[in-house]
Amino acid sequence: MIIDSTDRQIIEALQGGLPLVPEPYAQVAEQLDMPQDALMARIAAMKARGVIRRIAAAPNHYKLGMTANGMTVWDVDDDRITELGAQVGALPYVTHCYERPRALPDWPYNLFAMVHGDSREEVEEKRAEIRALLGTALRGCDILYSTRILKKTGLRLRQKG
Incomplete structure (x- = not known):
């Protein structure tokens, strides 16, 4: 481009x-x-x-008190992922939600949703809500908890010259 x-x-x-x-x-x-x-x-x-996708805030969840952060990963029926992904992404406690290709046989997950909370128990409760929302389209899931915050950056242009 x-x-x-x-x-x-x-x-x-x-x-x-x-x-x-x-x-x-x-x-x-x-x-x-x-x-x-x-x-x-x-x-x-x-x-x-499509040069830029969005302009958005990138909060430091740890400084906001949300110290339990889990990337939930879901194996969802492909024919329902668009509909269900939109519903998961609209949940107030989900900050990132996107579809990714599976990497079979080791990684069967195609829907990712970042969930934040004050404790792992709270994140697990929210994960259970997502599981219920996905219903019969769900074939498997897991969660990957953050252990530290990484520097978040958006697009960076290389200097000309």
Whole structure:
């Protein structure tokens, strides 16, 4: 995918995160010497083209008190994964939910959902809720608990030159 120099400048301005001010896009637009509506239109166009997927907060769950974090993995019937994945992703305690290809025979799971809680017991309760939601489409599951937080970063452009 090719981007022009203006899109590159926008991505470079956003890749470190939005400024923590009341109007972050206004500040970025000012920094780039462009009208805010032009900035927003460019961001929307890049999203529509698939250059960027989203702009979102990446909280540190440990600092928020959510010290039990588990990636739940599910083996769900392929013909129901889109419908059920959307339902799992809409749960208030699921922060990431996505489909991935299986790696048979060792890894039969095709649906992943990150669940956060104050304790492993709480995460297990939420996992049970997901299990009930998946119902008869569920063929197997597991959970992988986080032991530390990794630095989260989004898109980073390489420097030209």
